[in-house]
Amino acid sequence: MTETTLASAVAAASEAPVLSVPRARRLPNRKRSAFLAVASAFLLAAIVVAGLLLEPAAQATDFAAKNLAPSLAHPFGTDWMGRDMLCRTLAGLSTSVLVGLGAAVASSLIALVLAAAAALGPRRADAAVSWLVDLMMGIPHIVLLILISFALGKGFWGVTIGVALTHWPSLTRVLRAEILQCKSAGYVAAAARLGQNRLAIAWRHMVPYVLPQFVVGLVLLFPHAILHEAAITFLGFGLPPEMPAIGIILSESMGYLSAGLWWLAVFPGAALVLVVMLFDAVGESLRKLVDPTSAQD
Known part of the structure; x- marks a missing residue:
């Protein structure tokens, strides 16, 4: 090979697109994602704890300090009963997060059970779950x-159960697809040939496989x-109106916006x-963090 041909080959190789990013370049992105997840979770936990601690202060009234604009003493102002809006907001966020936590956990467990029944059960079970998912997704949430x-009488449990019973269809579809993909894997077939029963295969192989998607969902x-x-x-x-919640705060504020209490x-x-x-x-x-294709972004 002549020097001219060698130089041309080197130049072409340098101009060729990079098909993969070295691991050393991907690692900072994964660290950044992990840091963002931990920092966001810490802030959410701090909001919940602060809301629970400030709940008595959120209910305290002081008619001598009603309708005050935001200031150093009251950063979010006060309402028509003199209640501090910062305390009420934190208490309302804490309530909303607790409702969302309970509803999301229950809804995710419903999705996991139905997805497992559809993917591992007979065809009738798969057809029944698919029909139920389509039915639920066809009705406005x-x-x-x-x-x-x-x-269910509204209230904390009425809202939590209502949210839990209406938010599982999308996650059910995702988990069903993941379980079917794991079911067709070679190591699952090998475990079945070695004499392991379905329950052992599901616990040892399928649960770890779908766990990342379950947590993200x-x-x-x-x-x-x-x-x-x-x-x-x-x-x-x-x-109920006596419970501090963001929805109640926003609903009550609608009657006072025209008076300038923005x-x-x-x-x-x-x-x-x-x-x-x-x-x-x-x-x-x-x-x-759990998706290898997006870990390079």
Whole structure:
């Protein structure tokens, strides 16, 4: 090979597109995703703890300090009863997060059970689960959620059960596909030939396989649960008025916006959006950590 040909080959190789990113370059992105997930989870935990501790202060009234604009003494202002809006907002966020946590866990477990029944059971079970998923996804979430919450007497448990019974279809489809993919793997067939029963195969092979997707789906259900809880509470079909919740705070503030008390709605609404974004950041970071294709982004 001549020197001219060798130089041309080297130049062509240097201009060729890079098909894979070295591990040393991918590692910082994974560390950044892990840091973002931990930091967002820590902030959410701090909001919940602060809301639980400030719940008595959120109910305290002081008519001498009613309708005060945001200041150093009251960063979020006060309402028409002199209640500190920062304390009320944190207490409301804590309630919403607890409702979303309980509903998301229950809904994820429902999705896992139905997905396992559809993927591992007979064809009739798969057809029944698929029909049920299509039926649930064909009904608007908010309408079904209002009906269930109203039938159960509203309140904390009515809202939690309503959200749990309406948010499992999408995750069921994802987990069913993951279990079917694991079921067709060679090591699962080898375990069956070695005499392991279905329960042992499911516990030793399929559960670890679908666990990352299950955890990510569980976390990503939180934002939907929190927003829907706030929505039906705002409409009057959710939590009772005496309980501090973002939906109640926003609903009550509607009657005072025309009087110029803008802080009654702006700060609680912005705080709700911030919490939803934090949950979304946790879920997206976990997805990047467990998904090998997105870990290179």
